[in-house]
Amino acid sequence: MYGLIGKITARPGQREALVNILLEGSADMPGCLSYIVSNDSEHDEVIWVTEIWESKEHHQASLSLPPVKEAMSRGRPLIAAFDEQIELNPVGGHGLASPATP
């Protein structure tokens, strides 16, 4: 498995729109076991995206999916900064979708 925690700061007033774009773009990604978009409780413009993938290659491949590319191009103007990205080796847990990929 492969995971990412990403912190994104939206431009002022754009967080909700950006969250919706991220959710729309990530609805159907092969090899994605978990993809959750959250608002930071304390900071008004901050979004956290937590992602768990079957492999790093599945994540890499997702960046070429048309809905993902389309979401990235719609979302980019709403982003003030990519603040942090943490790479993870997930060990286990609860709430991982079943693999549904060839």
Added chain:
Amino acid sequence: MYGLIGKITARPGQREALVNILLEGSADMPGCLSYIVSNDSEHDEVIWVTEIWESKEHHQASLSLPPVKEAMSRGRPLIAAFDEQIELNPVGGHGLASPATP
């Protein structure tokens, strides 16, 4: 929904044991939609725990569950530091378990 991202540093050589304790202690928690334990890819002693709950109250109540209390008392000596805890308002995504709580 309510979420947490937590960064924990294990004492040297204790990360694997601590991850196992965290996973054992979190197997059956009412209102928990996702609980994933990951190793940091870059830092040998660092663990990230990402949690999504139906509500903040469900998370709070989980701290009183006997398996969670037992895991906390077994895990505490293996922890060097709780480095960070970020509170989230999850909006949506993929890989959330179905609610199964009264």
